[in-house]
Amino acid sequence: xxxxxxxxxxxxxxxxxxxxxxxxxxxxxxxxxxxxxxxxxxxxxxxxxxxxxxxxxxxxxxxxxxxxxxxxxxxxxxxxxxxxxxxxxxxxxxxxxxxxxxxxxxxxxxxxxxxxxxxxxxxxxxxxxxxxxxxxxxxxxxxxx
Numbered sequence: 001x002x003x004x005x006x007x008x009x010x011x012x013x014x015x016x017x018x019x020x021x022x023x024x025x026x027x028x029x030x031x032x033x034x035x036x037x038x039x040x041x042x043x044x045x046x047x048x049x050x051x052x053x054x055x056x057x058x059x060x061x062x063x064x065x066x067x068x069x070x071x072x073x074x075x076x077x078x079x080x081x082x083x084x085x086x087x088x089x090x091x092x093x094x095x096x097x098x099x100x101x102x103x104x105x106x107x108x109x110x111x112x113x114x115x116x117x118x119x120x121x122x123x124x125x126x127x128x129x130x131x132x133x134x135x136x137x138x139x140x141x142x143x144x145x
Contacts, residue, residue, distance in 0.1 A: 001087065001108050001109065001110065002108070002109050002111060002118070002121050002125070003106065003107065003108045003109070004105075004106070004107045004109070004125060004128060004129060004132070005104065005105070005106045005107075006104070006105050006129060006132050006133055006136060007102055007103060007104040007105070007136075008102070008103055008133075008136040008137065008139070008140050009096065009100060009101070009102050009140075010100070010101050010102070010103055010139070010140045010143050010144070011099065011100055011140070011143070011144045012099070012100070012101060012143040012144065013095075013098060013099055013100075013101065014073050014074075014093050014094070014095040014101045015073045016101075016143060017073075017093045017101045017103055017143060018072055018073030018074075018093045019073075020139065020142070020143055021076075021091060021093070021103065021139070022043070022044070022072075022076065024036040024037055024038050024043045024050060025037060027052075029138075029142065030135055030138040030139040030142050031135045031138075031139075032131045032132075032134055032135045032138075033054055033055060033056060033060070033131075034052050034053070034054045034135075035052065035053050036050055036051070036052040037050070037051055037052075038050055039051045039064070043067070044070070045067065045070045046067055046068060046069065046070050047066065047067065048066070048067045048070075049064065049065065049066050049067070050064070050065045050066075050067070050078065051063070051064050051065075052064075052065070061082070061083075061084040061085070062082055062083075062084075063080060063082045063084065063085040064080070064081045064082040065078040065079065065080055065081060065082075065089070066078060066079050066081055068088070069090070073093055074092060074093060074094075075090060075091070075092045075093075076090065076091055077089070077090040078090070080109075085109070086109065086110035086112075087107065087108045087109040087110040088107075088108050089105075089106060089107045089108070090104075090106045091103065091104065091105050091106070092104040092106075103136065103139065103140075105132055105136065107128075109121070
């Protein structure tokens with residue numbers, strides 16, 4: 001299963017980073033072209049559901065998710081349940097020191113279209129990684145101020 005794992009060190013305490021990344025409505029302030037909202041159980045805890053629209057205006061796709069692990073302030077895992085994005089994802093907030101944390105973003109995607117999907121991932125993965133890296137830098141800058 002193809003994976004994408006990226007991380008960034010953030011000059012903020014673990015709890016502050018956790019609170020920022022699970023504040024679903026404000027993710028659009030740092031996550032590139034994505035608007036996230038809770039659709040069940042306020043987006044908190046195992047079984048809660050989220051919907052993330054990624055795109056510009058009406059052009060894009062909806063990524064629906066169900067939370068499968070909820071371990072504040074350390075880890076959240078989801079299963080992607082949408083039509084476009086399938087697979088699992090996680091983020092972890094690791095304490096480095098009292099005032100410094102590492103945020104790790106992981107995706108394990110299920111690709112459509114068999115061999116075409118696997119070949120396509122070779123071209124799409126660098127673009128996805130570029131967007132996620134940009135978003136992680138925005139998150140770090142937001143929390144550093």
